[in-house]
Structure formats: C-alpha cells, structure tokens
Amino acid sequence: MPRLSFAQIDAFASGPFTGNPAAVIPLDAWLPVPVMQAIAAENNLAETAFFIPDDTGQADYVLRWFTPTLEIALCGHATLASGHYVLSRAPEKTHVTFRTLKAGVLEVRREGDALSVALPAFATKPSVDDDAVAALGKAPVEIWSDGNHRTLFLYENEADVRALSPDVRRLGQLSDFAYTATAAGDHYDFVSRVFVPGAGVDEDPVTGSAHAALTPFWAARLGKTEMSAFQASARGGALQCRLDGDRVWLSGGCVTVIEGEFILPD
Secondary structure (H helix, E strand, O other): OOEEEEEEEEEOOOOOOOOEEEEEEEOOOOOOHHHHHHHHHHHOOOEEEEEEEOOOOOOOEEEEEEOOOOEEOOOHHHHHHHHHHHHHOOOOOOEEEEEEOOOOEEEEEEEOOEEEEEEEOOOOEEOOOHHHHHHHOOOOOEEEEOOOOEEEEEOOOHHHHHHOOOOHHHHHHHOOOEEEEEEEOOOOOEEEEEEEHHHOEEEEOOOHHHHHHHHHHHHHHHOOOEEEEEEOOOOOEEEEEEEEOOEEEEEEOEEEEEEEEEEOOO
C-alpha cells in the first residue's frame, strides 16, 4: 500500500497541545483532489497541508490546504507548520517559500526560537450582517468585512469576546466565512475568537488568516505596526503581529507532536 510521510504540528504554540494543530504531508506529486480531501477528513483537524516541489522556480514548494470538508484559499497556521516541517529538516536554511493557488507566494523564516510567516494584508471596511450577529448571540460595537471570506465583529472588551457562545450550526448555514470576534486585550494588544463552521471548523484554535485582517484593523486603531495578540479559544495561542506594507508577519512557536506514515489503499 502507498505510504505518505505525515506530521502533526502545533502552530502558534507555547508547547505541545497548545496553539493550532495542523497535519503536514509532503508529496512528490499531487494526489487526486478527492483523495486529499478524504485524508483531511480522516485527520479531522482544522487544516491538512500538502506540498510538492515547485518546478517553476517561483518558490521552493507549492502548497495547498484542506479542511475536513473543502479546499481553502489561505491558511496561516498550516503554512507556519509546513515551514517548520521543512526547516527542522534543513538547519542550514533560514527561510522557505511556498507558491499557493490563490494567495501568491508565502514565506516562512526563522526568527530566533520562533518562526514567522508572511501573509497578504487584508483591508476591511464597515459592513452589516444581522444574521451573523443573531447567531453570535451578542451585538458588536462595529462590523467590518474584507468583502471576501472574513468578517470582523468588534466588541467592547475582552470579556465580551470570551463570553460568546454562538449558534455554530446557524453560522454554518449562512456561509463558509470566517466570523471573527475581537476586542482590545487585557494583557495583549488585542484578542479574538474565530468561528468557521461552514468550512467544517466550529471554532478554530489559532487562525493565521484571520490575523491577516486583524493586524491592519488594529494597527489603524492603536497607531502602531507591531502588536501582541491572543486567540482565546479553548487551546489558545499567542502571536506577534507586524504590518509591513501589504504583508502581515505573524510569529509564534511550532511543536511537532506526531510523526509517522499515512497509509493509502492501492
């Protein structure tokens, strides 16, 4: 039976069993999409990342991400985890690049004991979403959207964000958007929680792509380009965020917790 190298890596993690777990599977060539989707469903993590060598010269690898139910356009924590997988096997390398199908070329680089991933910065503008507010269960102070798949709900304080108990089934029926609740933090510059039930993830532990919108959002409010953030999920995860022009750099730790083989049927 075909066997694939497999690792499960906690990203934006302070140690094992914190941050956001991602499955990482390096390939020589793409598997059929239904097979990659079935592997992601079997893993039952927020994302499974697959990558192959990039023969175009634009990057080191080509990277794709799958939730348990669909392929997505961008995933920050699984990109960081993929970078950790590559760089931990090549101590001489300082960075690695990944070409993606819809998010351009992404970079992961070493920064001391941590890793940083560069994602596109997503601008947001005022929006309205009464159905999502009803599902979240508490009205925010403001609603902002990037016009694509990310909607931000600004709350008065951290306690409001932590206290949310949304109707995730109702949210999932609305769309596959990432619904992000955020507020100024008590001990961090800002905090957040992210719900993506329409893509098979009721609450994401730590979401890099959400911080690609949160970082410019909070940079404008706080008047600074470097910020500390915490995603207040049950697992939780801390990030250092830096706005750099049209890119957002997100830094955090990675820990490999499982290594082995994924066995495919003939």
